[in-house]
Amino acid sequence: MVRTILGYGIALALAASVLNAQTASPTPQTKPASKPPSATAKVPKFFPYPVNERKLPNGLTVIVIPTPEFKDMVTYATPVFAGSRNETERGKTGLAHLFEHMMFLHEYGGKDHGYDEMIRLMGAHNNAWTNYDMTFYHPTTFTQNLLGPVKRPGATVPGLIELEASRFTALKVGQKTFEVQAGAVLGEYRRIFSYPSEKMIEQLSPLVFPNHPYGHTVIGFRDDVENMPKAWNAAWAFYNNYYQPNSLAIVVVGDVKPDTIFAEVEKRYANWKPVETPTIPEPAEPDGEKVTHVDWEAEVSPRVMVGYRTPAAQPGTKDTAVTTILEELLISRSAPLFQKLRYKKQTVTDMGFAIDPMTTDPFLLLIDTELKLDEFQKNGQKYIADVRTDLITGIEELQNFSKQPNAAQTLRVIKSKVRNDFLGSLDSTGDIAQIFSVLYRFDRRTDTIDRMMAAIDSLTPADVDAFAKKYFTPNRRVVATLWKGDTQQTGTQKEGQ
Numbered sequence: 001m002v003r004t005i006l007g008y009g010i011a012l013a014l015a016a017s018v019l020n021a022q023t024a025s026p027t028p029q030t031k032p033a034s035k036p037p038s039a040t041a042k043v044p045k046f047f048p049y050p051v052n053e054r055k056l057p058n059g060l061t062v063i064v065i066p067t068p069e070f071k072d073m074v075t076y077a078t079p080v081f082a083g084s085r086n087e088t089e090r091g092k093t094g095l096a097h098l099f100e101h102m103m104f105l106h107e108y109g110g111k112d113h114g115y116d117e118m119i120r121l122m123g124a125h126n127n128a129w130t131n132y133d134m135t136f137y138h139p140t141t142f143t144q145n146l147l148g149p150v151k152r153p154g155a156t157v158p159g160l161i162e163l164e165a166s167r168f169t170a171l172k173v174g175q176k177t178f179e180v181q182a183g184a185v186l187g188e189y190r191r192i193f194s195y196p197s198e199k200m201i202e203q204l205s206p207l208v209f210p211n212h213p214y215g216h217t218v219i220g221f222r223d224d225v226e227n228m229p230k231a232w233n234a235a236w237a238f239y240n241n242y243y244q245p246n247s248l249a250i251v252v253v254g255d256v257k258p259d260t261i262f263a264e265v266e267k268r269y270a271n272w273k274p275v276e277t278p279t280i281p282e283p284a285e286p287d288g289e290k291v292t293h294v295d296w297e298a299e300v301s302p303r304v305m306v307g308y309r310t311p312a313a314q315p316g317t318k319d320t321a322v323t324t325i326l327e328e329l330l331i332s333r334s335a336p337l338f339q340k341l342r343y344k345k346q347t348v349t350d351m352g353f354a355i356d357p358m359t360t361d362p363f364l365l366l367i368d369t370e371l372k373l374d375e376f377q378k379n380g381q382k383y384i385a386d387v388r389t390d391l392i393t394g395i396e397e398l399q400n401f402s403k404q405p406n407a408a409q410t411l412r413v414i415k416s417k418v419r420n421d422f423l424g425s426l427d428s429t430g431d432i433a434q435i436f437s438v439l440y441r442f443d444r445r446t447d448t449i450d451r452m453m454a455a456i457d458s459l460t461p462a463d464v465d466a467f468a469k470k471y472f473t474p475n476r477r478v479v480a481t482l483w484k485g486d487t488q489q490t491g492t493q494k495e496g497q
């Protein structure tokens with residue numbers, strides 16, 4: 001599954017964000033106030049669960065978060081700190097997502113689909129997703145199934161920890177199985193790009209990031225997806241680089257005892273050898289506004305996206321704190337921009353973030369709007385231009401956020417909402433494992449959530465101004481539009497073949 005942020009609430013938006021300090025180059029910081037707090041700085045505890053951490057000699061980190069209120073349940077998650085951002089080779093995009101599929105085809109016990117059969121017999125719920133910066137595996141089952149053996153009529157199933165260790169440390173997939181699965185990804189590609197917004201992101205990305213893997217979407221370029229069955233060697237190179245103890249963690253959340261988990265994980269993963277991960281180049285600095293247009297084949301509501309190049313996320317900094325509240329400031333029901341477009345002028349019918357603005361390397365804040373087809377047919381380009389101008393003005397107006405009459409009060413309400421939404425989203429072992437993992441990966445510290453929340457708490461209206469002045473400028477702007485392709489427009493590209 002390819003994960004995009006469309007339709008997320010703020011808590012999951014936070015959760016879906018990424019940064020891992022060991023592979024990311026730090027963003028150049030101009031203001032001392034934006035530096036991360038030192039490693040020893042104490043921040044108030046916000047994350048409501050105890051976090052137990054152990055590092056194995058091979059570099060593998062194991063995190064155990066006991067949540068006894070979810071009686072007998074456990075999520076045994078493996079966040080891999082690599083996604084499509086780690087696909088640096090031209091012509092070989094989409095491998096992170098491809099490998100997410102491959103991991104379910106592991107020949108456990110030398111049998112085709114052996115792993116999947118054991119999981120099915122166990123009765124575990126098993127799924128995974130891939131995004132730009134991360135791949136996340138999150139099987140959930142009963143605590144008693146972790147260690148095994150699990151007795152089933154006519155079969156003995158190993159424990160979940162043994163099964164997961166087997167596919168992560170020594171994946172076995174035959175070339176034929178690989179080719180069939182790689183061929184099937186094209187179907188997923190077609191499904192994804194039946195959504196107009198996804199096509200706009202796909203076309204905009206290489207324009208904004210010509211020399212960085214953010215220039216392609218998570219599933220990869222269409223040509224590469226078509227050629228995937230032939231990418232056997234490149235795919236294994238990707239697996240060998242990133243499916244290793246340094247590039248992932250084990251995050252266990254549920255009704256468990258930390259010592260039991262540590263002992264079993266050590267037993268199953270101790271012989272796994274680390275390798276050095278390749279470095280990823282930083283995206284080039286913005287060099288002016290980027291504009292693109294998609295001619296869609298079918299009659300659809302037109303869309304306008306407006307965005308800005310934003311910094312790499314570093315939880316604990318002011319910049320990242322502002323990034324986490326942008327959704328509230330810009331597109332929540334009470335945001336002035338949302339109010340204006342959706343209710344006062346009624347020029348858009350839908351508004352959201354097109355991608356997650358919290359990323360390992362500098363990426364994009366991108367607001368996606370859906371317009372009205374009948375109004376477009378009546379007023380054409382004038383209508384599009386009007387929405388585009390309103391979006392630009394609404395976003396760039398944050399440069400003067402502190403001058404709004406209720407700025408301090410607005411910010412107080414947002415902070416409290418972010419805190420409540422975050423706590424409210426921790427309502428299953430799977431959710432807790434996911435939210436913890438996606439934030440942990442930024443700097444691989446167990447107090448990342450606490451530091452991020454402390455930074456949000458310390459924000460002033462002037463911090464919002466400062467962020468907007470730095471990042472919401474014409475030089476960093478991107479614009480994408482889409483409508484059915486018979487309206488004249490210069491610099492357009494045909495969608496599809």
Ligand SMILES: [Zn+2]
Nearest residue numbers: 001002097188
């Ligand atoms: Zn998929």
